[in-house]
Amino acid sequence: ETGVTQTPRHLVMGMTNKKSLKCEQHLGHNAMYWYKQSAKKPLELMFVYSLEERVENNSVPSRFSPECPNSSHLFLHLHTLQPEDSALYLCASSQGTGKNTEAFFGQGTRLTVV
Amino acid sequence: KQEVTQIPAALSVPEGENLVLNCSFTDSAIYNLQWFRQDPGKGLTSLLLIQSSQREQTSGRLNASLDKSSGRSTLYIAASQPGDSATYLCAGLNSGGSNYKLTFGKGTLLTVNP
Numbered sequence: 383e384t385g386v387t388q389t390p391r392h393l394v395m396g397m398t399n400k401k402s403l404k405c406e407q408h409l410g411h412n413a414m415y416w417y418k419q420s421a422k423k424p425l426e427l428m429f430v431y432s433l434e435e436r437v438e439n440n441s442v443p444s445r446f447s448p449e450c451p452n453s454s455h456l457f458l459h460l461h462t463l464q465p466e467d468s469a470l471y472l473c474a475s476s477q478g479t480g481k482n483t484e485a486f487f488g489q490g491t492r493l494t495v496v
Numbered sequence: 497k498q499e500v501t502q503i504p505a506a507l508s509v510p511e512g513e514n515l516v517l518n519c520s521f522t523d524s525a526i527y528n529l530q531w532f533r534q535d536p537g538k539g540l541t542s543l544l545l546i547q548s549s550q551r552e553q554t555s556g557r558l559n560a561s562l563d564k565s566s567g568r569s570t571l572y573i574a575a576s577q578p579g580d581s582a583t584y585l586c587a588g589l590n591s592g593g594s595n596y597k598l599t600f601g602k603g604t605l606l607t608v609n610p
């Protein structure tokens with residue numbers, strides 16, 4: 383079991399639904415990330431939080447809304463998604479966001495939008 | 497903008513063979529390079545991290561090298577086993593303004609046949 387835990391592992395949702403992905407890290411890190419992994423594409427960075435503040439938003443549509451209530455928890459709130467948003471969503475954490483950053487990943491949430 | 501390329505996209509070898517996976521990057525100003533393993537539908541497991549000041553790192557049957565001047569990294573797997581079958585991803589860390597960013601390749605899908 384990794385130090386980064388994501389729930390749920392699988393999620394199927396309709397385009398009009400609202401759902402949330404949860405990530406929790408037990409590594410004492412102070413930075414957390416959301417990545418999207420689509421088929422045949424490299425991982426795409428979505429959001430970065432450092433010390434509970436959002437420090438990066440990589441032009442992600444507003445139907446994805448992150449929340450970081452504390453340094454151990456990260457959420458991704460989803461609403462009115464499109465079928466092309468179906469992907470594996472990965473959470474990661476690191477100790478800081480500097481040049482010695484080493485990222486640790488969760489197991490991912492496989493999201494299917496129908 | 498950093499671009500990371502992994503060749504080959506897929507590789508199939510018989511058990512026991514030594515093999516090399518390749519990773520190239522366009523921006524040599526990386527601070528570190530990480531190799532990850534990803535099993536189907538799962539998250540990323542960190543294998544090795546090479547700092548920019550290092551030339552290689554070893555862990556068990558794995559050896560990763562880094563040549564910044566040529567923009568290349570290799571992952572050497574000795575005496576491959578069927579359990580090594582997975583997708584292997586490399587990622588380079590570069591400065592991205594106030595934060596440092598990991599840029600991923602698309603990965604190499606490795607199959608080790610018994």
